[in-house]
Amino acid sequence: MSGGFHITGAQVLRPEGLAEGPLGIAGGRIVDGMPGRALALDGLMVLPGIVDIHGDGFERHLAPRRGAVRDLGRGLIAAEAELAANGITTAVLAQFWSWEGGMRSPDFALAMLEALAGVRPRVATALLAQLRFETHLLGDYDRFAGTVERHGVPYVVFNDHVPHAALAAGKRPPRLTGQALKSGRSPEAHLDLLRALHARTDEVPAALATLAGRLAGQGVLLGSHDDPDALSRARWAALGARVAEFPTSLAAARASEGAPVVMGAPNVLRGGSHSDGVDAREVVMAGLCTALASDYHYPAPRLAALSLAAGIGIERAWALVSSGPAGVLGLTDRGRLEPGAWADLVVIDPADGRVGLTVAGGRVSYMSGPVAEVVLDGSGG
The missing domain is CATH 2.30.40.10 (Urease, subunit C, domain 1)
Structure with missing residues (x-):
């Protein structure tokens, strides 16, 4: 043809x-x-075609078992086949840049971006990168911004997964041993790292404002992740992080005031969040959702949109996985x-x-x- x-x-x-x-x-x-x-x-x-604005399901193809796939390019090609089989024609691959180590480490992110550059000319699906940056990695700010510019990363989302509450209370964070093993550190070394990151919390806001300004100057789309309330959303918006990814409350979604709100399609299919957050259907029905993302399950955008169509019509439902996310990403041609x-x-x-x-x-x-x-x-x- x-x-x-x-x-x-x-x-x-x-x-x-x-x-x-x-x-x-x-x-x-x-x-x-x-x-x-x-x-x-x-x-x-x-x-x-579905525009998947945030998905990390590709990780299963890069590491079906620890160390099983060493050629990241082959893993990405396998991921592209799954994307295509689920009607996804543009996919944003959400890659961590985190202190968590392993597949979430900065070194892995760099390797993934290099592999992605090599795979793009060989596949039909448009593959874009999103980097999910852990805000407390203060020593990585310059390296991170340089990487975003060098690889033309169009979309950055800010995360903070440091268990501050437990550390502030002098407690051992939950799941510490498992996380340490995944990172390749001993539990003691991992705990020391978490304490060091937590201790520099007061330095983060000023550094983050500078980083956000630098990235925005490069034309990068910025977002925040898991905003719990309206105040948190407002703080991120003030830094230029327009996109609210997976807000965990209806109040946080409402606080976006017309800015993009991305919800998880698996949340729609489950009938609620797996982590006690707001029901994505509630956000959709309130007219607050701009886009549904695969999150961790590539069939989910298609199935969620078809499920919602019975209540809101196929035109509105399918826009959540096509024109909606395309508009957020500035992709006016699809x-x-x-x-x-x-x-x-x-x-x-x-x-x-x-x-x-x-x-x-x-x-x-x-x-x-x-x-x-x-x-x-x-x-x-």
Whole structure:
């Protein structure tokens, strides 16, 4: 289908709504008319490709077992196959830059970014990087900002996972031994590190303001993670961290005041947060959610949007995984099916929600079932 093709017989979700009509694809774009070969996909739905604004499910492909995969590029290619199979055409890979060590260490982040640069030209899915920076790594601020600039990282989210409450009370933090083993440190060394990070808490706000300003000057999108309340959200917004990722209360989501709010699609499917946070459906129904992210499960955006469609309509529900996240990321060329837009689309069987075809930038990245039979038959149905 390198010369272009067009789809007939399917319900197509365009900006004006879901309706049957031909959809043309040529030169990597959605086009007017009916170019090339016809694909008759009667009874199926053609939806904009999913833009996954935050997902760390790729980690399972990089390390299915500790030390099992040493070639990160191969792991990323396997992750891209899973993304495509779930209708994701643009994926933001959320990589930690943390004191936690192991796959969350700065050195691993650098290796992952190098591998990602090598993989991008070999796959159809658009793979972007997000770095999740631990704010108490004061000694890493310059190195981190330089890495973001050198690798063109478009999106940075600030985290603080230091167990301050336990440390301030002089207690041993929970799960210390397990975390230490994952980091490659002894429990004693890990505890010493946590105490040292906690001791410099007063230095963080000023340093963070400088770092946020530097990153914003580079055109980097900034966000915060797990905001617990309105005050926390307001503080991050004042630093230029516009995006509220997975706020844990409705008050924090409301405090965003029109700025982007990203919720977890697995939260929608579960019917609530696994960590006692706000129910994502509640945020969606209040009109506060801009985008749903895979978080840790790549099938979740598709399934969550289809689940929500029964209550809010397919147009609004699917926007949460397509045009919504695309807009947050500033990707104005995707997230919708209209002439001139990037040819990112997913074909779904409305009977069971299964993906039959994923096209990213006009290139087939995944195909199965009845759609594959139509394509292989060569007759267009």
